[in-house]
Amino acid sequence: MLPDLPKFTQTQITTSLIHAKKEKNLSFEDLGKAIGRDEVAVAAIFYGQHHATEEDVKGLAKVLGLNSELLAYQLSEYPERGSGVEMPPKEPLIYRLYEVVQNYGQAYKAVLNEKFGDGIMSAIAFSTKVDKEVDEQGNTWVNISMRGKW
Amino acid sequence: MLPDLPKFTQTQITTSLIHAKKEKNLSFEDLGKAIGRDEVAVAAIFYGQHHATEEDVKGLAKVLGLNSELLAYQLSEYPERGSGVEMPPKEPLIYRLYEVVQNYGQAYKAVLNEKFGDGIMSAIAFSTKVDKEVDEQGNTWVNISMRGKW
Amino acid sequence: MLPDLPKFTQTQITTSLIHAKKEKNLSFEDLGKAIGRDEVAVAAIFYGQHHATEEDVKGLAKVLGLNSELLAYQLSEYPERGSGVEMPPKEPLIYRLYEVVQNYGQAYKAVLNEKFGDGIMSAIAFSTKVDKEVDEQGNTWVNISMRGKW
Amino acid sequence: MLPDLPKFTQTQITTSLIHAKKEKNLSFEDLGKAIGRDEVAVAAIFYGQHHATEEDVKGLAKVLGLNSELLAYQLSEYPERGSGVEMPPKEPLIYRLYEVVQNYGQAYKAVLNEKFGDGIMSAIAFSTKVDKEVDEQGNTWVNISMRGKW
Amino acid sequence: MLPDLPKFTQTQITTSLIHAKKEKNLSFEDLGKAIGRDEVAVAAIFYGQHHATEEDVKGLAKVLGLNSELLAYQLSEYPERGSGVEMPPKEPLIYRLYEVVQNYGQAYKAVLNEKFGDGIMSAIAFSTKVDKEVDEQGNTWVNISMRGKW
Amino acid sequence: MLPDLPKFTQTQITTSLIHAKKEKNLSFEDLGKAIGRDEVAVAAIFYGQHHATEEDVKGLAKVLGLNSELLAYQLSEYPERGSGVEMPPKEPLIYRLYEVVQNYGQAYKAVLNEKFGDGIMSAIAFSTKVDKEVDEQGNTWVNISMRGKW
Amino acid sequence: MLPDLPKFTQTQITTSLIHAKKEKNLSFEDLGKAIGRDEVAVAAIFYGQHHATEEDVKGLAKVLGLNSELLAYQLSEYPERGSGVEMPPKEPLIYRLYEVVQNYGQAYKAVLNEKFGDGIMSAIAFSTKVDKEVDEQGNTWVNISMRGKW
Amino acid sequence: MLPDLPKFTQTQITTSLIHAKKEKNLSFEDLGKAIGRDEVAVAAIFYGQHHATEEDVKGLAKVLGLNSELLAYQLSEYPERGSGVEMPPKEPLIYRLYEVVQNYGQAYKAVLNEKFGDGIMSAIAFSTKVDKEVDEQGNTWVNISMRGKW
Amino acid sequence: MLPDLPKFTQTQITTSLIHAKKEKNLSFEDLGKAIGRDEVAVAAIFYGQHHATEEDVKGLAKVLGLNSELLAYQLSEYPERGSGVEMPPKEPLIYRLYEVVQNYGQAYKAVLNEKFGDGIMSAIAFSTKVDKEVDEQGNTWVNISMRGKW
Amino acid sequence: MLPDLPKFTQTQITTSLIHAKKEKNLSFEDLGKAIGRDEVAVAAIFYGQHHATEEDVKGLAKVLGLNSELLAYQLSEYPERGSGVEMPPKEPLIYRLYEVVQNYGQAYKAVLNEKFGDGIMSAIAFSTKVDKEVDEQGNTWVNISMRGKW
Structure with missing residues (x-):
């Protein structure tokens, strides 16, 4: 020990x-x-x-x-999730993700309810990835994909 | 007219x-x-x-x-984006997306800076999709993908 | 129609x-x-x-x-959950439940993580009941039980 | 001493x-x-x-x-109850309990007033328990029971 | 009817x-x-x-x-207590009572715990009175008395 | 010195x-x-x-x-009154006093204006006492009296 | 009538x-x-x-x-004082007064306590005036005077 | 040096x-x-x-x-004005000045616009004084005068 | 009339x-x-x-x-400036300007104090213009210029 | 190393x-x-x-x-932008910039949408300058220019 x-x-x-x-x-x-x-x-x-x-x-x-x-x-304690980011985020990069929720929140809900019925997507039984893409004009794009249990 | x-x-x-x-x-x-x-x-x-x-x-x-x-x-006016969702969202489904930002915000920033250098992902030059997936155990999963210009 | x-x-x-x-x-x-x-x-x-x-x-x-x-x-629309209660609740009866979360939140987390490991209790795949109990001294007690998927 | x-x-x-x-x-x-x-x-x-x-x-x-x-x-001082959890809770597990109050607050009040008349449930003369349940499909459920004096 | x-x-x-x-x-x-x-x-x-x-x-x-x-x-509905006063109160007269709580809150807690042990005073099983007093110098005083179950 | x-x-x-x-x-x-x-x-x-x-x-x-x-x-400095209690109070005992202001604020104002005319009760030229009372059923009651200059 | x-x-x-x-x-x-x-x-x-x-x-x-x-x-009701200005004030002219409190608050307190001892200035037993002054360079100045009972 | x-x-x-x-x-x-x-x-x-x-x-x-x-x-740095008072002020003496702004803000604006036209009073090109006055009844009054450039 | x-x-x-x-x-x-x-x-x-x-x-x-x-x-009333934008702005375009203040606020202050000494820039004796620029790569740029009295 | x-x-x-x-x-x-x-x-x-x-x-x-x-x-870490200024800013100089956003936010949006169509100005692909100007009457003016990618 x-x-x-x-x-x-x-x-x-x-x-x-x-x-x-x-x-x-x-x-x-x-x-x-x-x-x-x-x-x-x-x-x-x-x-x-x-x-x-x-x-x-x-x-x-x-x-x-x-x-x-x-x-x-x-690392033995169970994580105190959510403790790292003050909301609304001041950091511009993180704010952009917050802005996506603010702008598209209703649209996501409307589409998800239509496709999946009543319920929610888990943010815990959840994984996420980040990919880099360069298009033909040489522009760089971020691809974020999220996968959460319904 | x-x-x-x-x-x-x-x-x-x-x-x-x-x-x-x-x-x-x-x-x-x-x-x-x-x-x-x-x-x-x-x-x-x-x-x-x-x-x-x-x-x-x-x-x-x-x-x-x-x-x-x-x-x-x-529909002629330029959109008042962000006006539809009170933050923090009270609606549980939208809250889960907010929670993703709160939990993973730092991790996204660390990975994005490492992969893309200094900068941010646009939330305006941006598109997003929702897909439904059923895994082998019959569980339903939501796949959300976001694509934003760096 | x-x-x-x-x-x-x-x-x-x-x-x-x-x-x-x-x-x-x-x-x-x-x-x-x-x-x-x-x-x-x-x-x-x-x-x-x-x-x-x-x-x-x-x-x-x-x-x-x-x-x-x-x-x-x-009743055809998917519920806008969470829209009915302004937080923190001003109504004393609802405030008492809020106070339970405030007082016992850490204790619940500690016990739940110990018993169930990492994860959370769903507030959506969730049901709840209220029962009335009168003890031997004639005092009335409220019993609230909650059951949520882990 | x-x-x-x-x-x-x-x-x-x-x-x-x-x-x-x-x-x-x-x-x-x-x-x-x-x-x-x-x-x-x-x-x-x-x-x-x-x-x-x-x-x-x-x-x-x-x-x-x-x-x-x-x-x-x-442990000799009287507890500073409520000091441990920042509200609204950032920690997802504790947030779920908060969400229960936000979603079901009005319903609890309506049912409690109907069953018990005017009054409130104490959050101090109060006890609470947590039980683990595994249903027939192997899903794990959390059972939280609260008992407060009316 | x-x-x-x-x-x-x-x-x-x-x-x-x-x-x-x-x-x-x-x-x-x-x-x-x-x-x-x-x-x-x-x-x-x-x-x-x-x-x-x-x-x-x-x-x-x-x-x-x-x-x-x-x-x-x-008057048949159970009262939505607490709905009438925006906190912190803007109205100076009500603010003064708020200020009493802000200034004397710790002192009340210290004295009440010392005199009554652990517990709280009910704000529901509660009554209150207001009296007017004129002292010898002709000054007017407000006497507010509160009585709450411990 | x-x-x-x-x-x-x-x-x-x-x-x-x-x-x-x-x-x-x-x-x-x-x-x-x-x-x-x-x-x-x-x-x-x-x-x-x-x-x-x-x-x-x-x-x-x-x-x-x-x-x-x-x-x-x-103790030589003039007191920084109000600095000790975060509002709204998290501590349940202090919250109950806050709740009294929230619930009864309008009623106090209406009665005080009626009895005393326009004006306010001072929270500084002010004294307060706490008494303990046990009623015939053995219940304990807190009596708080406040006296402020009008 | x-x-x-x-x-x-x-x-x-x-x-x-x-x-x-x-x-x-x-x-x-x-x-x-x-x-x-x-x-x-x-x-x-x-x-x-x-x-x-x-x-x-x-x-x-x-x-x-x-x-x-x-x-x-x-005009028969007792005034709901404080109801007209959302704080912090958005209107620049009113904000400047707010800023005076924010900048000079401590200084006023220090000087007032030194000059008057412990106590406060009433904002109710209070009157205020506004005067216009043009100095020798032709600049316009606002003079606000406040008089409150100690 | x-x-x-x-x-x-x-x-x-x-x-x-x-x-x-x-x-x-x-x-x-x-x-x-x-x-x-x-x-x-x-x-x-x-x-x-x-x-x-x-x-x-x-x-x-x-x-x-x-x-x-x-x-x-x-004292060489340019002052971080406004950093000393948490708003709304908890300290009663400073709060009274805040209350003046809350109660009289609209009235000041109406009178100032009428007397001075469109514009604002500076809170920076600004000076202020405090005087003590004892009236005939022996009451003490605070006189605060503010002078700001229009 | x-x-x-x-x-x-x-x-x-x-x-x-x-x-x-x-x-x-x-x-x-x-x-x-x-x-x-x-x-x-x-x-x-x-x-x-x-x-x-x-x-x-x-x-x-x-x-x-x-x-x-x-x-x-x-248009006869003096403007209620500041009444049109809820802060922090939810609208992304306006938020970007807010973000400039959040990110560059300290830098502006440091440079302005160094160049102009103690003082502030007026936001009332103030004018502002917007120009469009297309650079050699065909990218569009916004030029905002602000001119305020010191 | x-x-x-x-x-x-x-x-x-x-x-x-x-x-x-x-x-x-x-x-x-x-x-x-x-x-x-x-x-x-x-x-x-x-x-x-x-x-x-x-x-x-x-x-x-x-x-x-x-x-x-x-x-x-x-200086090796990617900047935590936005971390230095508490919003709304208490410092008067920085507050004036905040006030510009509050007062002119809608006007900027209206003009920018009219001139540039739908979109936003970047606050990251962005540069800014400060110039000092003395007009003929000897008044000092601040010129701030901002240039952001559309």
Whole structure:
């Protein structure tokens, strides 16, 4: 057993994970491939917004060169989801996603109710991916896909 | 030219569009196919959150059996985007999308900055689709995809 | 088919349902038994917070002596859940439930994560009941039970 | 008498209680059984949301292997209830309970007034339990029951 | 039975009660004496913040010269308490009471916990009175007394 | 003169006063009697919400066994009233007082204007007391009386 | 006695007073002189923020050519002070006054406490005036003076 | 040149200025006379809400016995005006000024527009004074005068 | 003189101005040229955010074919500036300007203080223009220039 | 490679940059010229609101006499834009810009939609400049120009 450990704040845990990632010069995509996860899920684990399974902990410890037991201790609590973003978001990039909900919220509801009947999409039994696309004119596009249980 | 027309509120315009759609027994998907648009965009036009081009107006008037000139008048203003959803959303289905932004906002930013560098995804030069998926266990999943210019 | 119908506000629908219920001198419990639903679900349908199935509409129309087609029209939209209560609630009775969440929220999370692992309880795939209990000293107690899918 | 003691923050007290619980490998249910309390009440004591009686303190000190006098000192203040959850809750699990109040608040009030007359349910003379249920299809359900004095 | 009655808003009910009171040239104190209630309770009934019993309705109808059956209909719903005052109050007189809570809240809690142990004072099983006092220097003082169940 | 003193935060001052009070095993009532003040006023001085006169400081220093000069220094600033309670209050006991203002605010205003004419009750030229009452059924009641200059 | 009168909203009363003032081509200063009040007090009566005495009503009715009895009825309620300005003010002119409080609030408190001891300035036993000044460079200055009981 | 200096927080600067002022037993009025400023301006400099000119710094350093170069360093930044008061103010004395804006805002605007035409009063090219008045009945009154450029 | 005129809401005035502009098929730029104003100022007059001089009224009435006396009546009040945009803005186009303030606010302050010393830029003695630019790659750029008195 | 570095807060980074700038006695304009940037962009980099390219880092390190590698480390994260200004801004200078958006928001939208059609101006692909102008009467004016991609 590890000796008596202090309580780490989420900021401390996030900082040390990002530091290790920089040291190893790895992208979230690299980490995702190494542990069999989408890169967004890996980033969410870094920020304490996604539960890390024992497998995730072992995989991350290995690829990042961290003490596996310590990492398990740091990531052992169930995530305090939603704690990282002040709403409405001030950060423009995150605000754009917020704006999508504000602009298209009613349209999504109308289409989803029509297609799926009464109910909701889960934001917990949920996964998401990000892809980069360059069109013929050389413009870059972001493709975000979300998949949630109904 | 049409005679002197009253100002319609967005609620009145939305209500009459939805009424016509019910009368014709058409889904947003049907309308989308008829006018060459994603169904979410059609719903967003209904709620005054998406600009309707002249083509959209003609197509909708035809398929919904509405007076094309009146519809053009009603949809002629540039959309007051964002006006339809009170934030944070009280409606659970829309709230789940809000929750995605709250939970994954930092992770999206970290991954997007890593993949695309500094910048943001546009929420205006933007399109979105909704698909239904049934997995092998018979569970229903919602797939939402978003595509925004970087 | 019914002739061209105006849009009813939720307040109008709620008022006419409550009026009919008073006329018939029926309690929510009576209505619940008549249509095979918990009484809280019936009240939630009255306030537009719960989806009414075709069965619910037929049953309510019959027991309340209302036009079934009109009622179906009035209850045909998917509920705008959450629209009825301003948060934080000003009404003391509803505030007490809010206070339970405020006081016991962390404790519920700690116990639920411990018992069920990572995840959440659905507030949509969800039912709830209210029971009255009188203890030996003659004190009255409210028992609220909630059942939500994990 | 204990020597001059520093003031402990609630976070410090909570952290040391949770640490002791982990060390002993005990669940809230175990602790509840050991001191004759519902497990939610035990968790609420951990988070400073529930008054700990002298009995509770002795019981907890014993089963957790803590100094009883120190624990009595730490838990001696009357709880600052409600201090632990920022409202509206960002944490999805706690938000779902909040959502229940938002969606069903009016319905609860209507049914409670009908069944109990004018008055309110206490959130202080109040107890609550959590049970786990697995239905025939293998789905897991959370059962929360609340009992409050009218 | 009364014929089919419209739904009255609280403002309409309050206005007609105040109008009748002015016509009869009665103070709240007069009304309170006539029906055996504190004057604050009478005013609270006028504003829909206090439940009117059948006795209250009969007494008020008699002394105000109103149709008893209509008044019973108007006052038949359980009060939507708390709906009349926007918080923080803008009205200076009401703000001063708010300020008392803001300034003395901690002190009340400290003294009440010390005197009564853990628990709270009910704001529902509650009565309150207002008295006027003129001291020897000719200054006027307001005495408000509150009595709530612990 | 005292040597160069650090600035004490209100929390530090409150903590050391409460600590001294515990050491001496005195209630607020005892302190109030010792210095000729209502117990609520004493508690308000503890929390920095009431101005302490030189007399108060001397009396408190004596009965609590504290250095009178240091205490005078700590209590020498004019109180930052209102700083101790976040509004709306999360603490249920304090919330109940807030709820009284929300429910009865209009009624108090109506009765006070009727009895006293135009004007307001001071919340500064103001005193308040708390009494305990046990009725014949053994129920405990809180009596709060407030007296403010008109 | 006047026949049964409808309830006038504050906006209706303000509009008809301002209309009469325009018809007579009178400034607030003219009105103030005619009824022996500061012009700001007259404007405050127009907006329902200041109590109008019987004298005020008679004077205003006379100079504005209005029915005195009707005006008395319209101005008979005790003012709902504070109801006219949404805070923080959006109107730049009013915002500047708000900004003065925000910038100089602490300084006023420090100076007032130093000069007057503990206490507050009344905002009700209060009068205020506005004067225009042109300095030697031809610049225009606003002088606002406030006088409140300590 | 002064050696490498740490960044001082506004609280630290305010505290040391007030401490020096106490040591010297000087009032804001004394300081104002010494440096040729209104006392409110001096207090505003203490709280970092007013720009201190080089002259102000020299004068204050001299009269307070402080190192002039250090004080210049501490007061060298342009003021972060408005940072000291949380709005709405909780402190009753400051709240009363806020209440004046809330109650009289519309009246000030109406009178100012009438007297000065379209425009606003500056809150920056602005000075303010506080005077004490004792009337014949021995009542104390606060006179606040504000002078702002139009 | 015009006969007794009703009070027009800002929305009614704006709607009729925009309607007249559409009928005449004129752009804001056309109107600006016709009356010698920047086009943004014309639009601001339409929305009641900018004072219209007598000249403006005559010019607008002439070019829009409106009754000059009626228009003078409608535009005669001093503008309630700031009333048209709910903050934070939900409309994406307006939000981008808000975002500029949020992102660059500190930088503007630092540069302005450095260049101009202590003071502020007026938002009232202020004019603004909008220009369109197409760069060599065919990209369209918006140029907004603001000029405010220091 | 640099040894293991602590995480710097934005405040620490800003403070050390401003300190170095003071030491070198350079204005933002000087820095802008030295590294080929507008002075507002330089200030925005100081406050962490603008991405610093490798070139920017090298240029700033050189002209400010800072360690280039350390500065690169400090400025290596993608900016958390929007984090520096609390909205609505309390600081009067920044508030004036906010007020421009509040007052002219609708007018900008109307003119921009008319000139550019549907769309928005980017606040990210965006640059801005500040110029000083002295008119013939000796008044100082601020000219702010913004250029954003449509």
